[in-house]
Amino acid sequence: xxxxxxxxxxxxxxxxxxxxxxLFAYGTAVKVQ
Amino acid sequence: xxxxxxxxxLIPLVLLIGAxxxxxxxxxxxxxxxxxxxxxxxxxxxxTFPYQPPDxxxxxxxxxxxxxxxxxxxxxxxxxxxxxLFGGRIASYESLLDRARxxxxxxxxxxxxxxxxxxxxxxxxxxxxxASSGGNNKxxxxxxxxxxxxxxxxxxxxxxx
Numbered sequence: 424x425x426x427x428x429x430x431x432x433x434x435x436x437x438x439x440x441x442x443x444x445x446l447f448a449y450g451t452a453v454k455v456q
Numbered sequence: 457x458x459x460x461x462x463x464x465x466l467i468p469l470v471l472l473i474g475a476x477x478x479x480x481x482x483x484x485x486x487x488x489x490x491x492x493x494x495x496x497x498x499x500x501x502x503x504t505f506p507y508q509p510p511d512x513x514x515x516x517x518x519x520x521x522x523x524x525x526x527x528x529x530x531x532x533x534x535x536x537x538x539x540x541l542f543g544g545r546i547a548s549y550e551s552l553l554d555r556a557r558x559x560x561x562x563x564x565x566x567x568x569x570x571x572x573x574x575x576x577x578x579x580x581x582x583x584x585x586x587a588s589s590g591g592n593n594k595x596x597x598x599x600x601x602x603x604x605x606x607x608x609x610x611x612x613x614x615x616x617x
Binding site for chain 1 (some may be wrong): 503504505528536540546549553557580581582583584585599
């Protein structure tokens with residue numbers, strides 16, 4: 424995507440199935456000049 | 457006796473093969489549609505922090521949401537069951553969650569656009585397991601992904617001369 428930073432990153436964890444968990448990291452990709 | 461055993465073996469096998477082909481076709485179609493809809497809304501500003509353009513003012517704001525409930529197919533559940541013997545990444549669930557998440561974000565953007573907003577700020581994503589088939593709490597029936605944020609309408613203020 425050409426971004427050089429990810430800001431305001433958040434983590435979320437959830438139990439998706441019995442014995443399986445999902446870890447998800449998301450944030451906003453930005454291009455810093 | 458022998459025919460009964462054969463039928464008991466055959467039914468899961470037919471279900472597995474059917475779920476594989478139909479599930480794969482549905483997934484491919486969904487990804488095709490997602491790519492097109494993401495492309496259509498690519499210019500729409502969606503950020504995870506409270507953004508305020510310095511030269512514009514917010515004239516309207518309201519919460520917008522996008523929710524998806526997605527179910528796992530018989531074949532993916534079988535693959536996940538195998539994986540759970542030894543542990544590790546469950547790739548068959550990863551593609552499912554990826555589809556759900558992208559769908560939720562696209563739905564949120566669509567709602568924001570429909571309501572006349574220019575951007576969605578402070579976006580957050582939540583995942584939750586909704587219910588399991590049967591009462592024994594085994595297997596995943598459906599996963600819900602919710603994307604929510606604040607839709608805002610920006611306007612360039614009239615410059616005082």
